[in-house]
Amino acid sequence: MAAATQTPDYDRQRAAAERAAIDASCRGPVLYFSASAVFWLLIGSVLAIIASTKMHSPYFLTGTPELTFGRMRMAHLQAVALGWSSMATMAASLWMMCRLARAELIYPKILLASATLWNVGTFLAVFGIIFGGGQSVEWLDAPQYAPPFFIAGLGIVSAWVAAVFRRRREPHVYVTQWYILAAVFWFPWLYTVAVMMIFWSPATGVVQPIVNWWFNHNFLGLWLTPVAVGTAYYIIPKVIGRPIHSYYLSITGFWALALFYSWAGMHHLIGGPVPAWLVTASVVGSMMMFIPVIAVAINHHMTMLGHFHRAKYSPALRFTVFGAITYTWVSFQGAIESLKSFSEVAHFTHYTVAHAHLGAYGFVAMIFFGLFYYMIPRLTGREWASASLIRVHFWTAAVGITIYFVGLSIGGWWQGRMLNDPNVPFGNIITYLKPYFLTRTIAGILMTTGHLAFATLFIMNLAGWGKKRVGGPTYFVEPLKTTNSPNAKN
């Protein structure tokens, strides 16, 4: 990528025209996926605040079956996992695959149908649960009429990503493409098997929770994580105009993730009525995760080294780097959390909830926010209308997830210690937890404020309120000319 600075003007113009054509082909479907993702993020945030408030103030909105805690909790998870995270993942996969393959999206209108299928599926899942169709299978709570929509929509996206890859004009296959290809291959398999073995043709007894945890952990590990890690691999070099630190480390990181992440997950059944070897296998898988995590960490952070000051200017970079640093942290934590002596305390507590949110929000959502700040202006041809709103979004999200994580980790840890001591009456544990539940609501309100700022910016951009994209992007502050990389524009 550094070589691009030496390319003659003629080639630069041709490359710019090619990028413009690719972005034009992606515009409809990718913006549709992105806008839907933002919509479900807002719905999910509201559901989260209601559920969280009910944990410390049980009389809040009581008396309405539709708003009871369990239904809000299930609907929240569906809205943010399938609505927000998955649709953002698909938007990211489609756009980055086209850009990196240097190929235009073919038949984009069919992808509009795919996004509609996902929206219908998410709508049925969220409102089906609210009106009494929840399944109480963690992460798979959607009523049974929703999964066919997800599987059909996903099938189209996977096929299109593969088709774009096959039509690639760029012979070099970049690390982001490996992650995207693998993810769109793994997830349909994962989802279909899980739905089949739990609902369509239920496996015996405890095999269901085994399949359930295999799905839950891999949903994050083999669907959201690869695309989010791939996004960081894309955004960081693009914005700072430097190549990735080490090609070989990126290969190690990719294959180690493929092999080891898929074996983790069963430690969530520690102490449960399942074969002990399963839990042990997953602990091994989790510990081996140190390899890909360290490889990716070195690659991301060493690429950034000496360029951290650019995060002062670039919103896309600041969100992405926050996410990349969180990925290192949350993965180290996750590996240690799987150890038996640790898990015996943390299991069945809010410590795990804190960890899950650090992964799904602090890492995945933050990187997708970063990608959106980079990608959307290139699709709409408009810059972001307000740097202040982006700043609000960043700080509420960053402070919010920090409060969330710290509060529930402390509360959850001591909840686990007290649960393990039979002399502590159950009521004392709940009384102890209540202030920590309150910190979660405060954190949730902060993050939701950020999401409102984000959605406002998004709508303004779609409505054409930003300045036309001619110069550089919307920075937090205008960088000094000397630090502005010539590649940063596209």
Added chain:
Amino acid sequence: MDRGMVIFLGSLLTFASSWLGLVLFPFWQLQGEQPYQADPADDPYPRPLQGKALEGKKIYQREGCLYCHSQQVRSETFGNWWDENGNERTGADIKRGWGLRRTVSRDYIYDRPTMLGTMRTGPDLANVGSRYSESWQHVHTFNPRAFNDWSVMPSFAYLYRKEKIVGERSDNALKLGREWTIDPGYRWRPSASEWDAILANQGAAIMSQFLAGAASDIDVTTPEGKKRLMEFWLTTEEEGFQIVPTDEANALNAYLLALRKAEVPLPEAKE
């Protein structure tokens, strides 16, 4: 790695290994499990849920009970804590009275879905059927804070019906003071002025009701006396109204009473 086939085959093999190891192996290992009979004359254990309890399981699912209540009793060697003498001990679940033994895979062979759970904001329910009576469960489901003021469990008052008493109070009616029934789902207390108005109207009747069961008199001219009489009055049942369970409340209760997973001895559950 510029070849798509390498990426495809590699992703296929790595994921297939996990599918085989973590899903198919346990599937084959556990699929043939049969109910247990110590003696051919005994009823086999476990038995599938039937009738009302099966209906109740759907309500348990629909309301997301799983998100706070697990259904598994862990081994006596699980976890650790230190007793008053500083000795390390293990196994809290059984000592908390959540079951007589740990649960094993055979306990769940008829469960669809199997709701092991991942969170204990509430206590474990694997064996809750043997811990509480039907009437306790109804009152607790109606408003958990009627028993435990620290509880954060939702009130499921919408599974109950408040109705005018025609003739006698029903046998099924929840035995609950007006504190809980005047505004179902909430805890109700009159404000100072409301209480004064109530006292002015029915003070004598409330007083005589109080005196019927109490040894000492209350001086309602003092604020403490007024408060004491109010506390008493709130625990008495509302006149003319009763709270009765709907079919759904009965079904949920039947399911909770049927949860007895950690009682029948199984050879593989011995430690």
